[in-house]
Amino acid sequence: MQSKPKFTQFIIGAIAVAVAAIVLEGIIKTGFGALGQTPGDRAWSYVIALLVTWGISGAGSAGKALLSPQIGSISEMISSVASGAFLGFFYAGVFAENNPQVAIGGAxxxxxxxxxxxxxxxxxxxxxxxxxxxxxxxxYGFALLVGTQAIDRLVAGLFGGGTIWGIVCIVYLFFSVNSLRLAVQILGKLSAISRQPSA
Incomplete structure (x- = not known):
């Protein structure tokens, strides 16, 4: 009698791990390439694209956790699109050996x-x-990228810009924590549902 709930919980856990692995691979491989880039570099537009998609995804997901159900649903949908665009960009680019046109099409x-x-x-x-x-x-990836920008500016003596980027970094860490909290809550609900006896 316990085999079906355990199998369902295993599937749910496997989905969570798979999603995390797929997203993390993209973040790690693109994020490290973006570190240290400045507005004068050729790859800066690429960094901006990462910041936009990661920022929208992170803020939208947090909105689902922090805002009203109606607004949160819209926020979640926007987050979905941003996440899908990034993953499409990254994996299409990988399969096409970093062809920018294919990557954009993938996005x-x-x-x-x-x-x-x-x-x-x-x-x-x-x-x-x-x-x-x-x-x-x-x-979290957005917070790390923004955090490096904050540190670079503070080291260079640009305290105004460094402070602003630092505040944005802290805000996105807050967003990330709330998104993670939401994911854990949903995992708990799914686990509880899987343990309920079937009619």
Whole structure:
């Protein structure tokens, strides 16, 4: 009688781990390449693209945890699109050996697929868990990138800019923690549902 709940819990856990692994691979490989880049560098536009997608994903996911249910649902959908766009950009680029046109096309396709999934599965707890995990990791990646910018400016004596970037870093760490908290809450709900006796 206990085998089915345990199997369901295993599947849920496997989904969570798989999502985290897929997102983390993208964040680590792109994030390290973005470290140390400055506005004058050729790759700066690439850094801006990362900051935009990660920032939207992280803030949108946190919005689901912090805002009203109606606004939170919209926020979650926006986070889904941003996460899908980043993952499409990264993995399409990897498969095409860093071809920028293919990567951009992958971002468009990834964003569209994520939007469709968000519309179709917006009431499903598993989808909420997926978005929360991706948002938590993207928010943390955003905080790290912004934090390095803050440190660079403070070291250079640009205290105004360094302070602003530092505050943004702290805000996104807060977002990341709340997204992670939401993911854990959903995992708990899914685990409790899986243990309920079937009719």
């Amino acid at each position: 468009v396709v990834g964003g569209i697929l994520a939007l469709v999934a968000a519309i179709l599965w917006r009431r499903r707890l598993v989808w909420g868990m997926v978005v929360a995990i991706a948002g938590a990791l993207h928010g």
